[in-house]
Amino acid sequence: MAGAASETIHDVVCGFCGLGCDDLSVEVEGRAIRPTGSICPEAARLLRRLDVADRPASIAGAPASFEEAAAVARHLLAEARSPLIGGLGTDMAGAGALVDLAVRFGGVLDHYASEGLFRNYAAAQRTGWLSTTLAEARNHCDLLLVVGDDPAATWGRLFERLYPEAPLFATAGRKVIFLGGAPGEKAKAQLSGVDVVHLATDDAVAALEALSSLVAGRTPPGGSFGGIDCETLASLAGELRASAYAVVTWNAGTLDDGDLVAERATGLVDALNVTTRAGVFPLGGRDNIIGVNQLMLWRLGYPLRTAVRGQASAHDGALYSTASALADADLLVWVSAFRPEPPPAFAGRVIALAHPDTVFDKEPDVLIPVGTPGVDHAGTVFRMDSIVSLPLGALRVATLPSVAEAVRRIAEG
Template sequence: MAEASLRTIDDVVCGFCGLGCDDLTVEVEGREVRAAGAVCPEAARLLRRMDVPDRGPSIAGAPVSLDEATQAARRLLGEARAPVFAGLGVDMAGAGALADLAVRFGGVLDHYASDGLFANYAAAQRTGWLSTTLAEVRNRCDLLLVLGEDPSATWGRLFERLYPEAPLFAGAPRRVVFLGGAPGEKARRQLAGAEVSHLSADDVVAALEALGVFAAGGQPPGTSFGGVPAQDISALAEALRGAHYAVVTWNAGGLAQGDLVAEFATKLVDSINLVTRAGVFPLGGRDNIIGVNQLLLWRLGYPLRTAVRGQASAHDGALYATGQALADADLLVWTSAFRPEPPPAFSGKVIALAHPDTQFDKEPDVLIPVGTPGVDHAGTVFRMDSIVSMPLGALRVATLPSVAEAARGLAEG
């Protein structure tokens, strides 16, 4: 048997974290896939594939054919009174097929990374916001305010993407201020061309609220706020007001009071915009949550955390969150194609359209392993700023169905 030739593929798009990096180099040898060159650890881990047979379908842990697994899953869907379609780590084609499945059988739709999204929604609903895009931050932002912990632990190339060496419009020096946790070594390395400072805060919400008052021309009572001296917060407010284009960014999903951080960040930007230009840049986008949310808005008129029953749909950001919805559910349809994310604990029946490397505490009633978009098959995802869709290409010959193919199989018959 001839040895498989080694192929090097440039400009590969990564669909895992929401940054939409499109400059990866990947080596493919037979069905083995590995990242080459400089790449973030998350992309390297999730792109890695060995040239070994993929796990096959199963019923309660016993191997079966794909047809048998599909028929068993279809029976469970037909018998269910209150299904929950959760996980939803899928590309756009998979999201559309799962939405069709929910419309046919009824059920709640939610993504496993939606906590941060809905924390931001809560702020936007109360105050509205002026948001910016990745391109605008890259090319125009001269003062970036980062709230909470260093986000580069989750978005490995974030500051490399936000602050390139040669922006189109922003002049030097460019500044980055961390309010909360300190920047790590990776962040400082990526921001080597910028002026980086850190204000350590033990209560980001309190410090941010005071910052908004200072930026609006007020004088809040007190000598420190959230552990930050008043004079430091006042100086930061003046710097924001004096910037050409200030941007405030945060990861609501990683903050205990993410909705309040989002609300006060929005109010701060509103104040700054009276004297200069500013915008918010909320972080998120893991496993195409932005794209799935967009699709449901187009299809149902509601975002994630929506229940479909008959010809009607209803949205409730609290009642239809996965954890709450499962309290009243009798079937969990779990989907995670981008990563081996296991489903939450659930006492009812489970159908899993899952990454073949997923480790389960308890084997699902029906498991249909699926391919990964951007590795096993082509697909489309949305970037975290929601305005750009990114095409994913297939890197190897697939032996597993895509989520769209598996979901359409469940809908037939």
């Protein structure tokens, strides 16, 4: 908008990766948004907006009004035999509206980032676990064991959040051990004042299992586990036992054997808690998956990957995953408001409530561009550790509907 005054907004909350950073600054001029200061590349990319006209709604690729697109979407839902309501990248109000939509029209509900969540669930269901929070890890953890690849590639400010200059309680001598991939330059910079060790392994499950035995006072048979010799693992076990508060973290979504890593990490923490204090800190939370999952538990009594038909709900972590449900679906309702995440390949009808910058391989049958929570409208999301809900504020005047508004218009007519 020509001649619009520029305003700098501080303490902006980011709802994209699940860390819930709440100290961002942006410059807003008209409808243009420019992130400033210390910010991760992912947030900078997703917060930046130009002052341009919004993409219109469309029907089979042809521009249409919001009302026309909503009417066609309602007709497609009424005709559908087996809808899949997927993506689910939305705030809490949008998630509630989508559950209402499933109750009215039926359908399977799944988040596009749920694979890691259910790998962790598999471990928790078998063994339970003792988990920690971001605040506890930040202020108490003196030894952090990172399993798998460097998570700073996905959570750009993770180690900055976990290792402040002045933690409340943790003493000097904090240490981070990377068990798997080496730390990248970003992680090294954020951990500049911390003792960092890298132990390369080709089998994190085997290394964790041997480590658990050593912590419990048992010597496992064999001289090497996951490519790490027993002497090195015994030394690490001694450090873990001597720690005041050890934390084990991993990203199950990027690990093919993520459920086994989660289970072995849980076993290690259980062994440590006999004599000291320790917890697991599973990484995740992208695009409010934790909040959407929480809401489904409150509303339906089941987590994601649940089918709603009539007045009944049924959950199956394998059968109702997006990939499996698509095989039986005749309609895909794709929701991605936080980022331009395209829907998976699908031969049936598609209704997209999507970020306006989304690029589709094939134009959906109905496209309703929606605003982004924390940019175009206020909203609420959950942090990755599931205990803190975060309020997102609007940064500019909205010209696109929220997911909740779009869904209500589709459902109500």
